[in-house]
Amino acid sequence: MLENKEYVLCGGTFFTLLLQARKQRTAARKNAVGEKDGLNDSEVLEGLIRVAFPDYISPAGRSIRTHTSSYKACRLSANEYLPFDKEELIHTFDREIKETFFSPLQRMCQFSLSFIDEKNMGRWLVRAILDTISRDSSITDEIFYIDQNGHPMDKKHLLTAQNIELQPFLLGIWHFILSNRADNTVGAATIDSWHDRPTVKRAKRKFNSEVGKNWGNSVSVHIIQVDEPVSGEHKDSIRPRKVLVDKRSSDFDLDWASRRSMRSPKDEYRAYLKNTREKYNKLKTLLYNDAPVEFYNFYICNNIEQRIYIKKNSYRRKIIENSTAQLLHECSNFILISGTGGLGKSMMMRHLLLDSIEHFDEFGKIPIFIPLKDYSDSYDSLLDYIFEKFEGLGGSKKLNDLSKLLSHGSCLLLFDGLDEIKSDCRKKFEHDLEFFADKYTDNMFVISSRPAGAFISLHRFTVLNLCPFTKEQALSLIDKLDFRPDEPAIKANFRNELDNTLFRTHMEFTENPLLLTIMLMTYEQFAEIPSKMHIFYREAYITLSQKHDASKGAYKRVLKTGLTADRFADYFAEFCARSYRDEKFEFTDLLFDQYFNSLHERTKELHNVTPSDFRDDLVENMCLMFYENGKYHFTHRSFQEYFCALYFSKQKDKNLKRIGDFFENKNRRHYSDKAFNMLYDMIPEKIEEYIFSPFLKSLFVMCDAKNGYWTFLEELYPVLYYESGETSLWIRNEANSFIYNAIIRIQDIAATLDFDELPQEDEYLMDEWVYLDSDYKSPEFESGSLINKNAVPWEYKEYFGEPEVVGRYYEIDIEAILRNPEKHEDTIHLLESDDFPIRAEFLAVRAYMQELIDKEQAVGDDLFDLFQ
Structure with a gap:
């Protein structure tokens, strides 16, 4: 029986099936008078070749017809006219499929539109190819890239797929063949089984096969149309309009349209969007501490990595460039962006916010920025906390209005800083988030966090990793920064060293936007970059302590506290250690004063140092903290971690065991927290003798x-x-x-x-x-x-x-x-x-x-x- 026959998928068998799904040919008498339909076998094959090799030039003369016939019959694998053995070309095509996918998909869409009867034959063509793959025992662990996002599938998952998009599917099959089927002659027996033997000499063989007709698995086939990208920056953006080939298409489209209409927010929220943009479009940074600057004047967007399952313990690494909420939405409705300190998580969240406001009419979701550093268990529900942020920017005065928006799935919820929630509130937040997501599941959720031990409690969230800067991104950031325009040689020299050596030798710093910025500032002071993290922060502090005097000539501004830079560091180190112990990362005036007044360092000073003077020096002169929304924040948490480590490193040896116990009892600290690592680097022998050794002895x-x-x-x-x-x-x-x-x-x-x-x-x-x-x-x-x-x-x-x-x-x-x-x-x-x-x-x-x-x-x- 035919159902038991062995088939082989190769170039010839694939091409044969494409020809059976070809558009209707022009009548022979029209061909006779010169009206060519552009659909002969050779023209179809040339179009298929250009999908993979867009610069392919058709050979002159009629020889291509002979080669086409031989290729279709699986008697020929490649030659000078059919470049299927050109490894360089195949490698380039493979890289396109795995890294961009959009450009080859455009070419396949054009090929399919030109040659394939998509509406009438598309479903059979997909079923026939699946039928062939199912009977090809030589296909085992190979991977197919057959959907519009370039996601891979193995044979098992491909054969059980319920929805397939025609053009990405054809593109993935063609890529598989060029990458895995160099020998086209393996399909000769399959071609023979699909055709009747001619009864007349030299007659054309007739295709007569049941392939695909009895394919038992239910599969819906869609046709997609890919819009032209707006600019080079969005070359990977695929905005398909799906149309079902079968009769269910009209119901599908009506349902989709009605849901979109239902979710459209009212114009009254335009004011909220305007207020939100004004709040988050400008900010102060380490370099721009005097006045806020436009966000995109200095922002460089990190890449984002998605780990995509292929098969058991095997994953493909997909890189998302120029991320937007719309692009992330293609991965999942529930996103967790994970990244280490200073990598740019909050900047990414701000970018997603501003971009979604800019493209609000297109995306249709109201963005709500929700900083989690303010969250506490005093809120009755997560909805109350979100409403506070929404109302504060003019979103609505009624909680019920926000509830309606959420019920319609009209919101993009950006939760920034999961790791900044106090550990004793974390469990309640995750419980509230689970309940909230169950109730308002149609909204898009994006959470940012430092890497944690596990995200098992957030089981519905797809974890995406914020990538460190590439060399090109690091150079672009330096180019954007407005640094010492009076001495352009400083930035030029640093950029040159970054390009030639620094990016490779100091990757822990150069791949991190914050540390890279500090590197530039430190380079101005020391003309070199240290290799140890704690030395880097020490020199960064020296640079920051002198930053406000860089253009003052002989005049040296005195700190309001009257402290030297060294003594100021002693104060700040104890302040950071105490607040780090209590997991405090921002301070009201009252809380700041409480911490300052508890410092032992104050008792060592002959003159009185006031909390207000110390705050002013931190913000205005040292740039180690900034003031926003009635609270003082560390310029970056890593400064708190460094100064905490510095304070601990200066304590008596007999107290180191207690310090070790402190870290041990704070077992939920994230492994990306650098405080203990820097402490070890500062005094490794003492840590080994007074913390590691007693701990291990007790354990064993x-x-x-x-x-x-x-x-x-x-x-x-x-x-x-x-x-x-x-x-x-x-x-x-x-x-x-x-x-x-x-x-x-x-x-x-x-x-x-x-x-x-x-x-x-x-x-x-x-x-x-x-x-x-x-x-x-x-x-x-x-x-x-x-x-x-x-x-x-x-x-x-x-x-x-x-x-x-x-x-x-x-x-x-x-x-x-x-x-x-x-x-x-x-x-x-x-x-x-x-x-x-x-x-x-x-x-x-x-x-x-x-x-x-x-x-x-x-x-x-x-x-x-x-x-x-």
Whole structure:
């Protein structure tokens, strides 16, 4: 039976199917009088070649017809006229598909429009290609890039797809063939099976195949139209207008249009948009401290990275350039932007806000900027907190008006600074956010945060990573900054060094917009850049302390406090340490005064230093803080972290153990927090002797007294988290100890678990993930979305049945398996084997502890033997 036949997908078989879906040819008698239809086999093949190789030039003469026939029959793979063996061309095409996708998609849309009967034959063509792929046993783990965003799919997911867009699909198949099917002759048997043998010599073979006609899987095929980009900056912006090929298209379009109309906000919110733009379009920065400047006069947009699942433990890295809320919306309605300090998260959020205001008529969502540093558990609900921000800029005087907008899905909610919420309020916020998102799911949610140990509690959010600056972006920022126009050589020399050496040798600084700006300022003072982070901040402080005198000639302004720069640093270091301990990042006048009046450093001064003078010096002279909306803020949190580390580094040795305990008890601090790292760099030997060594001795004494390695697991890794397949989780197994995590990070001995090695047994299974059918319409879920199986509505199951599980989340509870070791014998054997990553980490940490003990032993009687 035909259904059991083996098919092969290659250039010839693909081209043959395209020809069967070709537009209707012109009558032969019209051809005879010179009216060419432009649809002969050679012209179609040349058009297909230009999709991949746009500079292809058609050969002169009639020889192309012979080559076309041979290629279609799978007798020819490539030659001088068919450049399918040109690796340079194929590599360029491959890079286009994986990095931009828009340009080749434009070309495929033009090809399809010119040659394919999209409306009548498009659905069969897709089904025929899928049928061919399903019967091609040589296709196993290869990847197809077949949707308009360039997302990849393996064979399994491709064959179960419910909605396919014709032109991106054809483009992805053509890319697959050129990348994976250099030998076109492998399809000869397939071509033979698709055609009747001619009964007359030299007669044309007739296509007579059931391919695609009996394809059992339901699939809807769409045609897209891709608008021309407005400018080069938006070359990756694809704005399709989908039209269903089948009869459901009219219902779909009417439903979509009615929803858009329902969500259109009233003109009364234009005033709110104007007020919001005026508030956020200008700001002061480190360089522009005297007066606020236009945001886009100095802003360079970071790239954003999306990790896209391909197959088990395999992901593709997609880079989103020139990000906008509309582009991020293509990834998900729920976005979490993760980035380290100073990378530009708040700037990105401000950019998304301003851009959505600029393109409000196009995007149609009212942006609400919600700084989370102001959030506390005193608010009854998250809605009340959002309303406070909305009302403050003239959005509405009634909470009910905001509720209506949210109910219609008319808002873009920009939550800036998840990591700035106090740890004791974080749980309430996440609970409130979950409830809020369930109720108002049609809105777009964007959250920014420093990287956290896990975002499991925000399971519906797609995590996107804010990328460090590229070299080109770093240079562009320097070009934009208005720095010392009276001495242009300073910036020019710095830019030259940045271009030639600095970007490579100091990437920790040059990839970070804030640190790069400080680098430029420091370069003016020292004409070199230090390699250690704490030295960099020390020199940055010296630069900032002298910044206000740069153009004053011989006149030296005295600080209002009357303090020297060194003494001022002592005050500020204690201020930062105290506020860091309490997780305070902004201050009213009253709170600032309370912290200042508690400083021990004040008792060492002969003259009185007032809080107001100290504040003025911080803001006006030192530029270490700024004043906004009635509160004082650190110019950047990293300054608080550096000065906190500086203060701790100057304490007596006997107090270092207590300092270590402070960090240990603040176990929820993010690993991107640099305070402890800088403290270690300042006094590494003391940290090892007074913090690391006592900690490890205590840990291993406890382990050895109990159950050794298993006590270690129970204390530090009581639960192992892992996943299989596709989930929306971002999992990292971190130890239950800040100090321990610092040790394994500094010593570079942290274990990395390979999920493939862990048992995928039902007894460890906690959650499963499924895809909803793309035809399922619900206000709670996006069409075709990946969700937790427990969240699948009962009415979905009634109509579509149980969805297929595509991902699983597991937990191994150490205490639980030790209670019943006979039942978990294989798992226990795996975890205690010496090559298991955490077991290897355990042994490496024990060896490191012994190194520390050996260091502490006196090596001789000579006085200088003590000074190692």
